[in-house]
Structure formats: structure tokens, C-alpha cells
Amino acid sequence: MQGPVCPVPLRHDEQIVLGHGSGGSMTHNLVRNLFYAAFDNAPLLAGDDSALLDLPAGGRLALTTDSHIVAPLFFPGGDIGRLAVCGTVNDLAMVGARPLGLTAGFILEEGLLIATLQGVIESMRLAAEEAGIRILAGDTKVVERGKGDGLFINTSGLGWVPPGREISGKNAQPGDAVLLTGPIGDHGIAVLTARGGLALESDVLSDVAPLNRLVEALLSSEPEVHVLRDPTRGGVATALNEIARQSGVAIQLDETGIPVNPCVESACELLGLDPLYVANEGKALIVLPEARAEAAIKVLRSLRYGEGSVQIGVVRAGPAGRVLMRTAIGGTRLVDTLAGEMLPRIC
Amino acid sequence: MQGPVCPVPLRHDEQIVLGHGSGGSMTHNLVRNLFYAAFDNAPLLAGDDSALLDLPAGGRLALTTDSHIVAPLFFPGGDIGRLAVCGTVNDLAMVGARPLGLTAGFILEEGLLIATLQGVIESMRLAAEEAGIRILAGDTKVVERGKGDGLFINTSGLGWVPPGREISGKNAQPGDAVLLTGPIGDHGIAVLTARGGLALESDVLSDVAPLNRLVEALLSSEPEVHVLRDPTRGGVATALNEIARQSGVAIQLDETGIPVNPCVESACELLGLDPLYVANEGKALIVLPEARAEAAIKVLRSLRYGEGSVQIGVVRAGPAGRVLMRTAIGGTRLVDTLAGEMLPRIC
Secondary structure, three states: OOOOOOOOOOOOOOOOOOHOOOHHHHHHHHHHHHHHHHOOOOHOOOOOOOEEEEEEEEEEEEEEEEEOOOOHHHOOOOHHHHHHOOOOOHHHHOOOOEEEEEEEEEEOOOOOEHHHHHHHHHHHHHHHHHHOOOOOEEEEEOOOOOOOEEEOOOOOOOOEEOOOOOOOOOOOOOOEEEEEOOOOHHHHHHHHHHOOOOOOOOOOOOOOOOOOOHHHHHHHOOOOOOOOEEOOOHHHHHHHHHHHHHHHOOOEEEEHOOOHHHHHHHHHHHHHOOOOHHHOOOOEEEEHHHHHHHHHHHHHHHOOOOOOOOEEEEEEEOOOOOOEEOOOOEEEEOOOOOOOOOOOOOO | OOOOOOOOOOOOOOEEHHHHHHHHHHHHHHHHHHHHHHHHOHHHOOOOOOOEEEEEOOOOEEEEEEEEEEOOOOOOEEEEHHHHHHHHHHHHHHHOOOOEEEEEEEEEOOOEHHHHHHHHHHHHHHHHHHOOOOOEEEEEEEEEEEOOOEEEEEEEEEEOEEEEEEEOOOOOOOOOOEEEEEOOOHHHHHHHHHHOOOOOOOOOOOOOOOOHHHHHHHHHHEEEEEEEEEEOOOOOHHHHHHHHHHHEEEEEHHHHOOOOOOOOOOOHHHHHOHHHOOOOOOOOOOEEEEEHHHHHHHHHHHOOOOOOOOOEEEEOOOOOOOOOEOOOOOOEEEEEOOOOOOOOOOO
């Protein structure tokens, strides 16, 4: 869930629309109005990718959940199974937690082919193996034809944060550097490409990947990391806005420094999308003292899934809660949170 | 998930049918063929209501997950929100775990009324308060109209099992007594009643309730409990078959001793249902040494949700894996696991 924004009251007779699932400000508003109001507790309201619980013996437990509804189920570079494992593994990694185990809850639609389910489970098995995590508990429900969409998967994750790690969206400080582990928008564009009916053909593969080993290696050589966040729904722009708000700082980006694969760039131009708002599933934003940026990038580039790491910006004292971008032509523009839905059912 | 049964191979071109979600032998078979084969690890394969992880500092962590797809969302005595909290709290309680926190993953269908969602969340809040548990993490996704059914909720739960508690479906022993905390079938019949189109009117309320305080109080005075299980999907018959199989024992029931509310009994007669297979959401089966049965029943009857506790059977050495019932007219019949789907979308 996301950090504090000013909630706009919801009307009782309002209906859920796709934008409520965008991960942007409509989602924030729904979550703040309904969920935070009802389930008012510190670990939830912290607004990080996993909730944290102190352990009497040292360290903390991290707990997170994600439901996956991506359409189609299979897309270039991945499928809902790999996504379900990686999404939750990454939410644990983003608070510095070592994954202890996952749960998997399946909602199947009557008529789903067993072979499809088998393919998805095989992907989950491989992704779990790659991440070194076990799926410890599961549940299977079936809904009638027309009451679901093939297959939805919820994965919840449990992890352990070693003592001394204090990674949170609220810890960005003026003078920090903002790093990104590679080019943006691959996942969103790959899923779009996989949907029929779009005049779009591309060779873009989803970047969906488990980042826990990369994070663990980074933290062992650069323990001073302040913030980690994976820019999924709502993209880099929304994730950075969350961090800026949680920490009460400004983040200053440089447009020319943000890596975008040429195929993603041309697909975005064609579709009128801004890659800053397109979902990633195998990238991390890293905030740490600028003095450590170069060393961190060197480590990251030596690691799988970190080869394309670069610095994309810096943290400033103000304007608090804002993300600003120096554009390629020398101006400065405000980079806002995604409002409604841009690409529904991307994860 | 459920304990070992002999899996019948699935064909690749087979399709998912409602019976795969019944909680009975079709569900077992799907789980064994696909999930256990892919995610082969001891805590998962233990087949109890929560997976258990050893803690270095003593005790164990319990992890469980459940997706809730009940239709309709509101029914006499409860709703999907109360069900989602209680179902997962009870899965933790059934391994003797004290709940530490829940996660909640929502899949909303476009067009759902905010007021409906608000009502459900308020129920979750009240149930969590009653159980003394916090909802620590959440996720919200939205699917297009016609790709869901109003609202599905996954809840996953984390709990702590104090050192010394060894409660598992595999621990039933010959000479144990089988207790039940009250009359059966209320939840299933209440949900059926709430569905339009059935020539059925009744005053039956769902028994949906959090059992963690009852279990905690029982265990503090009767620590020798061997097995706890909540007879949800598939009912008491399926839950007892799971225990008989996991422990390699026989369970002998006495038909006249199994409590059924008169309204539930007449609804079951009308619909041709056997209450032994109808879901409960606020009852527990308790297996413990027969010498402790009377004292345990006394404790249970003094507790909320335990007022109707009785002994319903005993554990015998064999025939291993079987549940037998002495019928009201003096014969003995085999009580089998639920096969396919009897009442779809009951939880």
C-alpha cells in the first residue's frame, strides 16, 4: 500500500472503476478512505512494500500481499505465475527482508485448462527456485464460468529483516542519490503487446524477475541504503512520488538520464504513453547517500538484473513531497502521481 | 491444503470444474497433482491448516492463506468480510498459533458499489477487533465488469506457536476422543438461504466466528490436545477423513451424538444434503486423550462459541484412514470424503 496523501471523501453511491486499481492516486484515495481508516495500525500505515513486526530475538518480520490479475496470463518474457512469485519476493526485498516463505491462493474460473494451470505453476516453481524461496501454504477456489477470468493468484510473503537494517520510503534525505537498476517500462509494454487488438508489434520482453539476491548483495557491500522501492503499477513516477511524500523531500530527476529501451520508447510514442508511468516488475529504485552512489552502481552492474544500473536523480530538501524533472530541453516540469488507470490489469 | 491421498493423474486437456474447488477429493487430487508436485517442501506437505517454521528463539511461526469467493457477499449471520478474517484466524488457531497479523488482498469488479465495499471492510474491522488481530498489509486490484463477481478477498495469516505445542492432523491416536464445539451445517445452509431462486426460507444464521480465543483458553487448561481442525468446505466428514488419513487411524462416530440444529436438519432433508458435508465457519473438531474429554468439554462449554460442545466419536487403530459411523438404527456405514462439489462458493 502507499504512503499518506490527502484523501478525497468517497460517496457511498460511487462505484468501483478500473482507476481504483491503477496504483495511482485513485488507488491511494480508496485505500486511505476505506482501508487505512478501518485497519489503523502502525505497520500498515508505514506505507512500505511490506509490513514490519519486531522480533523479540532481534530483527523484524516482514509481511506483504499481492493479488495478480494480469491479462493475458502469458506474455513475452513471463506469465502470471512468474509475476506472482517475483512481485511478492520483491516487496519483501524492498524493505531489506530475506524471504522466508510464500503463500499462494488461486481463484480459478470453471473451464480453465489444466494444461494452462500446469504451465503457470511450473513458472512459479522456477521463479521460487531462482529466488530461493519456498511456497509454504496454498488455497484453491473455483468460480463459475463468467465470474472470473481464467486465473487470479494471490501471493503473500513472509521475510526476516536482519537487525540494523532500516530501509523505508520515509528515509530519503537531502543529499541522497536516486539510482535505478535498468531501463523502464518493459513489463507494461510487453503485456500490452501480448493483448490482441492493438496495432502494436514489438520485441519487448517483460523484465519480471526476483530482485532479492541483487538487494542482498547490494546491502552487504552498501549497508547505508535508505530507501528501496520497485516501480510496479504507476511506474517510476508514482514510486518516486510515494517516496517524496513519505520522506517529506523533493526528488530531482534528469530526463536525459532515465534509461528507456528504444522499442519501449517507440511503443510509448505510438500509444501516447509516458514510460515514467509504465509498470516494471524487475527494477528497483535505490536511495542512498550520494557519496556511496558510484560504489553502489559498480556493485549493481556486476549483478544479475542490475547490469543497467544508473543514477537518475538526487534528493533535495524541497519542495517537500514533489518530484521534479529537468527536461531534455532545459526546463523543469512537475512529475505527478498517476491519477486513474493508464494500463489496466498489467499485474 | 490437505493431507496425502492417492492422486489420480490429470489429463492436460481437462478443464477446471466447480468440483475442483469443493475442498473434497477433487480438490485434493488437483492439489496433489499440481501444487504438491511443484512446491515440494515439508511445511506445505504437512497438510495442516497453517504451515509451520521453526524460530531460532523458540516456538514456531505459522503461515496460512485463504481466498474467499462466497456468493452472495452478505448472508444471514455474516458476510465475506467477517468470513475472510475468521477463516484465516481459525486456520492459525487450528495449529495452536496465536495470530500476529493478517494481510488482505482485494479483487474488485468494476461497478462494485463503494457502500458495499465499506460494509465489508467494517465487518473485517469488527471481526479483527473481536479476534484481537491486526490487518498489517493489503493490496487492491480491479478487474473489468464481467471478469469477476463483485468482490473476492484473500486473507493470509501469520501466527506464533508457543514452544511445546504440537498440534497437527497427524497426531490423532487410538484411545483419543473426538470433540465438536457445536451443531453443524449452519454456515452452508445460511449461505444457501441467502441465494435467490431456492424454495428455501429458514432462520439459520451462519456460525462464522473467530475461534482463536476459545482455542487459547482450551489449550491453557488442556495442553494435551493432539489435533484441531475447523470443518469448513467439505464439512465434518471431510475434515475427519483428512485427520484419519494424516494420522493413519480410524475415527468412529455415533450418528445420534452429532448435533444439528432442527432448521438445518429440515433444510438438509428438503435439499437432499447430508449435514456432515455442509460447511461450518465457527466450529472446531478437537482430538485429545479420552481421559481429558470430560474436562475439555466443561472448559469449552464455558467459552463463547463453545457452548454446544460434545464428544462425537473416538479414535481407533483401524481400519487406517477411515471414518465410520454407527447409524441411528444400529448399523455401521463408511463416511467418505466429499467427492466433487456439493455447494459451490460457500466460502
